Amino acid sequence: MQLVLEQEQEDLRAAVRAFAREEAPRSVLRAVVDGDHGPVPGLWRGLADRLDLVGLTVPASHGGSGAGHVERAVALEELGRALVPVPYLSCAVLAVDTLSSLADERARAELLPSIAAGERLVAVAVTENGRWDTEAVTTRAEPVSDDPAGGAGWVLTGRKETVLDGAGADVLLVLADTPDGPGFFQVDRDARGLTRTPLEPLDPTRAFARIGFDATPARRLTTPDARAALSRVRDLASVAVAAESLGVLAHALETAVEYAKVRIQFGRYIGSYQAVKHLCADSHVDLELSESVLRHAAWAADHAPGEFPVAAAHARLTVPAAAFRTAARAVEVLGGIGFTWEHDAHLYYKRARTLEHLLGDPSDAARVLADRLLPDTAPEAAR
Amino acid sequence: MGESATGPSGAATEESPEGFGARAGQWLAENLPEEAEGEPRTPAEELAHCRAFQAALYDAGFAGITWPAEYGGRGLGQAHQQAFNDAVRDLTPPVGPFVVGLGMCGPTLADLGTEEQKQRYLRPLMRGEEIWCQLFSEPGAGSDVAGLQSRAVRDGDGWVLDGQKVWTTGAQHSDFGAILVRTDPDVPKHQGLTMFVLDMRAPGVTVRPLRDMTGWSVFNEVFLDGVRLPADSVIGEVGQGWAAAVTMLGHERVFIGGMASRRSDALSFTALAGLAVERGVDRDPVVRERLARLYARQRALGLFTRRMRQEADAGRPPGARGSVAKLVGALNDALAVELSGDVAGPTALAWDSADTRATERALAVNGAPSSSIAGGTNEIQRNIIGERVLGLPKEPSADRGVPFRELRVGTQRSE
Numbered sequence: 091m092q093l094v095l096e097q098e099q100e101d102l103r104a105a106v107r108a109f110a111r112e113e114a115p116r117s118v119l120r121a122v123v124d125g126d127h128g129p130v131p132g133l134w135r136g137l138a139d140r141l142d143l144v145g146l147t148v149p150a151s152h153g154g155s156g157a158g159h160v161e162r163a164v165a166l167e168e169l170g171r172a173l174v175p176v177p178y179l180s181c182a183v184l185a186v187d188t189l190s191s192l193a194d195e196r197a198r199a200e201l202l203p204s205i206a207a208g209e210r211l212v213a214v215a216v217t218e219n220g221r222w223d224t225e226a227v228t229t230r231a232e233p234v235s236d237d238p239a240g241g242a243g244w245v246l247t248g249r250k251e252t253v254l255d256g257a258g259a260d261v262l263l264v265l266a267d268t269p270d271g272p273g274f275f276q277v278d279r280d281a282r283g284l285t286r287t288p289l290e291p292l293d294p295t296r297a298f299a300r301i302g303f304d305a306t307p308a309r310r311l312t313t314p315d316a317r318a319a320l321s322r323v324r325d326l327a328s329v330a331v332a333a334e335s336l337g338v339l340a341h342a343l344e345t346a347v348e349y350a351k352v353r354i355q356f357g358r359y360i361g362s363y364q365a366v367k368h369l370c371a372d373s374h375v376d377l378e379l380s381e382s383v384l385r386h387a388a389w390a391a392d393h394a395p396g397e398f399p400v401a402a403a404h405a406r407l408t409v410p411a412a413a414f415r416t417a418a419r420a421v422e423v424l425g426g427i428g429f430t431w432e433h434d435a436h437l438y439y440k441r442a443r444t445l446e447h448l449l450g451d452p453s454d455a456a457r458v459l460a461d462r463l464l465p466d467t468a469p470e471a472a473r
Numbered sequence: 474m475g476e477s478a479t480g481p482s483g484a485a486t487e488e489s490p491e492g493f494g495a496r497a498g499q500w501l502a503e504n505l506p507e508e509a510e511g512e513p514r515t516p517a518e519e520l521a522h523c524r525a526f527q528a529a530l531y532d533a534g535f536a537g538i539t540w541p542a543e544y545g546g547r548g549l550g551q552a553h554q555q556a557f558n559d560a561v562r563d564l565t566p567p568v569g570p571f572v573v574g575l576g577m578c579g580p581t582l583a584d585l586g587t588e589e590q591k592q593r594y595l596r597p598l599m600r601g602e603e604i605w606c607q608l609f610s611e612p613g614a615g616s617d618v619a620g621l622q623s624r625a626v627r628d629g630d631g632w633v634l635d636g637q638k639v640w641t642t643g644a645q646h647s648d649f650g651a652i653l654v655r656t657d658p659d660v661p662k663h664q665g666l667t668m669f670v671l672d673m674r675a676p677g678v679t680v681r682p683l684r685d686m687t688g689w690s691v692f693n694e695v696f697l698d699g700v701r702l703p704a705d706s707v708i709g710e711v712g713q714g715w716a717a718a719v720t721m722l723g724h725e726r727v728f729i730g731g732m733a734s735r736r737s738d739a740l741s742f743t744a745l746a747g748l749a750v751e752r753g754v755d756r757d758p759v760v761r762e763r764l765a766r767l768y769a770r771q772r773a774l775g776l777f778t779r780r781m782r783q784e785a786d787a788g789r790p791p792g793a794r795g796s797v798a799k800l801v802g803a804l805n806d807a808l809a810v811e812l813s814g815d816v817a818g819p820t821a822l823a824w825d826s827a828d829t830r831a832t833e834r835a836l837a838v839n840g841a842p843s844s845s846i847a848g849g850t851n852e853i854q855r856n857i858i859g860e861r862v863l864g865l866p867k868e869p870s871a872d873r874g875v876p877f878r879e880l881r882v883g884t885q886r887s888e
């Protein structure tokens with residue numbers, strides 16, 4: 091088990107951090123916050139061209155770097171730390187992992203190279219009613235024998251709430267229920283009957299859309315087991331979400347500590363008061379545990395398939411919640427200035443809150459871990 | 474364990490950590506004594522039992538794994554230590570009497586001791602032939618251990634020691650102790666301290682066991698009346714006792730944190746989940762969620778201590794971050810105590826005397842408060858994390874720069 095990073099992984103971190111500093115400074119972030127929420131297109135191409143970061147885990151045969159989840163976690167930590175407004179989680183994580191977990195070689199050949207090149211954005215539409223599982227799905231897929239376009243073979247009808255980066259995506263990968271069980275479908279941006287409604291995001295650096303399907307043509311993606319694929323995608327995404335959360339956590343802690351070292355009240359630095367010092371110490375504990383849990387899950391994703399499902403659920407339960415606690419403590423340590431729109435503290439608070447929800451409601455994280463630890467007695471079928 | 478106690482990397486490591494761990498697992502399976510049925514052993518029998526096991530463990534090459542080879546250790550790295558810890562994780566080896574020596578006193582001697590001290594003390598300590606205790610706390614000085622009053626005065630070549638120590642774990646069966654005392658009351662409190670090796674059988678040393686809240690006697694009062702200490706019993710330098718104490722406390726915190734989350738413990742996830750299944754409460758969604766959260770915390774601590782070991786092997790010793798492990802261990806114990814009420818049911822209140830598991834669980838529940846006191850309280854660990862890890866400013870202190878003689882210490886009425 092490897093829980094410390096190699097030199098090349100630290101070099102990758104330095105490169106992503108430099109990119110964030112140069113290409114996504116505060117002015118860029120603030121333009122997103124006060125303007126159109128969500129990703130900045132130029133940044134995405136930069137990430138692909140300058141750092142080859144978009145196709146990090148895409149195999150070399152499909153135009154990517156073929157790197158592992160340890161590397162992708164390092165990249166996500168830095169993107170989270172600087173809140174770089176790019177669709178990395180939706181496209182480089184969820185879409186890439188969905189394509190790799192399914193068995194549809196045609197979709198891989200068509201989509202992965204252009205994703206890795208930063209040319210095409212793909213988003214994934216799974217959750218309904220806050221749940222990342224097949225049971226909650228009400229979106230229906232029906233086979234069509236007499237499709238006039240002679241093509242897709244299926245039509246989708248239904249609605250997905252809160253699809254991350256759904257409005258800007260060129261292609262959507264959609265989980266829907268079919269007469270023979272759950273399945274994944276590919277839907278193109280100008281498909282008939284597709285509606286996309288941008289939503290108001292809690293986190294103003296992130297974009298969500300409601301996606302509606304009304305007899306929308308779709309192509310079914312090959313997979314021997316949609317449930318297993320769905321579970322695998324969530325596990326890989328759990329590592330990614332935890333990694334981004336760790337970056338958020340680390341930055342929020344640094345912000346609080348820096349301020350506690352310079353702010354004076356009652357003739358003393360506020361960091362010398364135990365009430366403040368102990369808040370920061372608790373956040374440091376959150377940081378150390380979170381980093382340990384994340385490194386283990388990322389390592390297991392690459393090297394220990396047997397341990398991975400528990401490790402992934404562990405990371406999802408631990409790190410986003412720790413990031414949120416730390417971001418909330420940072421606002422408290424900052425006092426009034428921390429509650430202003432002008433200070434960035436609220437952006438970390440909102441980002442952490444959002445990360446806790448991305449893969450299903452937060453309470454679901456403990457449920458999934460429990461079901462994996464106590465599988466023989468899980469109330470429903472073990473997930 | 475500090476760098477100087479770690480063998481030179483590459484030396485004597487012809488065996489991989491995996492191979493070493495597998496061999497340790499096999500050896501333990503063959504040599505770990507069965508728990509005796511019937512009459513419990515007397516304390517003297519128990520001690521002899523533990524000593525025999527520790528000697529066999531050492532002779533098989535599984536004690537003093539990271540200690541320097543020239544003093545009888547194996548000179549291996551933290552990866553080998555971790556492999557051994559993994560092998561022993563589900564087991565309960567009878568090594569209780571040796572943990573203070575192996576975890577704290579020994580590593581400190583390896584860091585700071587003279588050549589003669591290391592030659593004299595380390596091998597018998599590793600083999601369980603000589604038992605050690607740590608004599609820091611006093612009635613007037615616990616968290617503020619630098620406020621201690623026991624004093625050693627020069628007398629010819631050596632020193633004469635007077636005073637009192639308290640909460641001394643294992644003093645009643647110890648051969649030696651690492652004792653921190655004042656050697657100069659005219660300088661500020663941290664500057665006038667010296668650490669010594671104390672022969673617990675020397676004339677003038679009186680040990681009185683204290684009964685703790687579990688009903689057992691683990692810690693003691695130790696009275697010191699005109700005890701003679703030879704000149705060569707100083708650990709480190711005269712007047713540098715605080716630095717020596719910080720070294721030892723650093724080992725202690727890493728060590729205590731590393732002891733936590735053993736699967737064999739009555740409050741481990743494994744034990745409590747097993748009990749929940751037995752009692753059929755594992756289907757209760759609330760219990761399931763709390764079990765998952767307990768697992769998450771205990772496993773996270775195990776992963777953190779493992780990460781610190783890997784960092785130490787890569788040349789980055791943990792320093793004050795050991796306090797994180799110490800603090801989390803205490804918080805996890807408190808969490809497990811809460812949960813144990815949900816899963817244990819009526820046996821959380823009263824049980825048959827023959828029910829050994831309920832007895833052990835009750836002992837763990839009643840012992841848990843010591844996790845947040847022994848080795849430095851939770852509040853002190855948070856101070857250390859805040860000040861020494863995060864670099865936050867210290868509190869203003871009433872005693873900085875003041876000669877010890879003029880200070881108020883211990884238990885006194887507020888004005």
Ligand SMILES: Cc1cc2nc3c(=O)[nH]c(=O)nc-3n(C[C@H](O)[C@H](O)[C@H](O)COP(=O)(O)OP(=O)(O)OC[C@H]3O[C@@H](n4cnc5c(N)ncnc54)[C@H](O)[C@@H]3O)c2cc1C
Pocket residue numbers: 364606607608609610613614615616617639640641642643692843846847848849850851852853856
């Ligand atoms: C089971 C057990 C085994 C032990 N074994 C040993 C041993 O082998 N050798 C040894 O030397 N000692 C040993 N100790 C002693 C232990 O180190 C002390 O009890 C501990 O450091 C606390 O000191 P105290 O008891 O004097 O409490 P105090 O220091 O008086 O603390 C009382 C309360 O005040 C708080 N407090 C004190 N100072 C501060 C501060 N600056 N900021 C905030 N809060 C503060 C504490 O957190 C605590 O809540 C043991 C203790 C226990 C319980």
